[in-house]
Amino acid sequence: MARIGYARVSTHDQDLDVQLARLKAEGCGIIRSEKVSGGSREGRAELATVIEFMRPGDELVVTRLDRLGRDTRDVLNLIHEAEQRGASVTVLDPHVSTRGEMGHIVLTVLGMVAQMERRFIKERQREGIERAKAEGVYTGGKRRLDREHIWSLHAQGTGPAAIARAVGCSRMQVYRVLHES
16 A cells, blocks of 8 residues: 655646645655646646556545646546545545545535636636736736847857757747747
8 A cells, every 4th residue: 555645736936845745744655746737637647647556555645635636527537536446535634535435525525616716716817817908007928938038049040949948948939939020
């Protein structure tokens, strides 16, 4: 029987350290982590790996349910998949486990709350953007690439692949920036 920890944050600039320390303190021998949105299961390779390699008696441990997912259906499907493999799921805050029947009910309710919270966040974000647009202060999302640096490297004769490596992006992004100029 293994305790397998799973930690997740939504963006690359967020920190996993608190979750990792908590999972380690809880005795998780294996801990997998990733920096990807919990809105769906797409792109969550570490979670897929954990589920795929779970064995009977194993326990998947997460610090909070929203680390597992923000969609009720996804969370319940993950729990179902773990149970199909003879494993259980434990959430540390609040402490709930699928080992008991009551745990299923509590996790279902918490999953619904996480999904509702995600909808509220999106709605507040949408309202804020609309308000900023109406006031003329909306400039769009923060640019993640230094376009001047890309153009400068290109002007010096550096190829798109080398620019992508230097800047830390894909070649396709370099082509898009170069096409803008």
